[in-house]
Amino acid sequence: MKLKPVLIVGAGLAGLACALELHNKGIEFVIHEASDGPGGRVRTDFVNGFQLDRGFQVYLTAYPEGRRVLNYEALNFGRFSPGAMVRLSGRFHRVMDPWREPFLALSQILNPVGSMKDKLLVARLRAVSLAGTPDDLLQKPETTSMKALQGYGFSQNMIERFFRPFFGGIMLDSQLQVSSRMLEYVFRMMAEGDTVLPALGMGAIPLQLASKLPEGSIRYGSRVVRVRANQVMLASGEELDAAAVVVATDGPEAVRLLPDLAPVAARKVMTLYFSIQGPAPILDPIILLNGNLEWPIQNTCLPSVVCPTYAPAGKHLMSVTVLGDPPQQDHVVETAVRGQLARWLDRDVSGWRLLRIYRIPNAHPVSKPETIEEKPPKLDNGVFVCGDHRFMASIQAALVNGRHAAEAVAAHVA
DSSP states (O other): OOOOOEEEEOOBHHHHHHHHHHHHTTOOEEEEESSSSSBTTOOEEEETTEEEESSOOOEETTOHHHHHHOOHHHHTOEEOOSSEEEEETTEEEEEOOTTTOHHHHHTTTTSSSSOHHHHHHHHHHHHHHHSSOHHHHTTSOOOBHHHHHHHHTOOHHHIIIIIHHHHHHHTTOTTOOSBHHHHHHHHHHHHHSOEEEOTTOTTHHHHHHHHTSOTTOEEETOOEEEEETTEEEETTSOEEEOSEEEEOSOHHHHHHHOTTSOOOOEEEEEEEEEEEESSOSOOSSOOEEETTOOSSOSEEEOHHHHOGGGSOTTEEEEEEEEESOOSSOHHHHHHHHHHHHHHHHTSOOTTOEEEEEEEEEEEEEOOOTTOOSOOOSBOTTSOEEOSGGGSOSSHHHHHHHHHHHHHHHHHHHO
């Protein structure tokens, strides 16, 4: 008698990683995905020759699980310059990694983004982050990132002008209440590897994972509305039996399907994309940060300078990130963004064409202290669950947590 397949709900990164590990173990599975493609929150739209990631995202090449399951050469990464340009009091100041760009770093010694002591403390933070293994960082005592930075001795000036716009932008938390474990983990990943974009957009990452799975093993447009230990019900009313069920959706959807789960809080973000005709207003593949934190822009960059494939020939693509979910109507936010960009770049931006605005309600699960600990994949009701909301907000966490769920399922069905 043929064994029933494992049913995975969701083709995001965790679901794909779970499926890949089951496939490697010779266990049959089927993924049911409500949308029309893989990736969940990591997808790319193609609009008039532009590549628009659904919310500005980057990939860190030092992610251990990414190195294990992804073909980096095939993704053909474009690399950001290490560091950032920080906007303070009407001027941009370059903040670089002194271990990668020593001569540029020397020229920054007297810039107003932190004192000389702050710049030396970066070496201490780097040394602590690089000690031991990456997993060791996730076992350390934790506090908020704000308290950790204060504990290192960084001045409030450095925290406000660099860490809040930079790390706060990465974690979508400008108040730096995110766990200190995340601060040190991300700092290590950025020190050990590059910050990159795939040539065909962030959506190329889940597409590559999906291409490694058997043909027909992902069923798109297949929305699951009910989950039990060995059965799912689809929106069509069809009930499917399973050897096991893995819920691999984002946090809020997992709670909808599994009401006994603890509520999952999520960070919101807004991303605007503009088409620019002609030469790039910024020549460096670098992120521009709002050191004064005045609304609305948190950060901005030109993905097309990092990867020319992000825009058609003769044009450039600008990404603008606004944290949270502004209550204002889209046109109000757009007008404020255009005004700020005009001041920052000292140029007329009225001719830049707005391509799309993304309001993303579930961009990141909230990673406060005492939440950065991987939760068991098997629930008391016999259902398995995985995703970055079960660990920490990152692509690394989604991939490794999906694999761990597959290992637990394999032990269950053996």
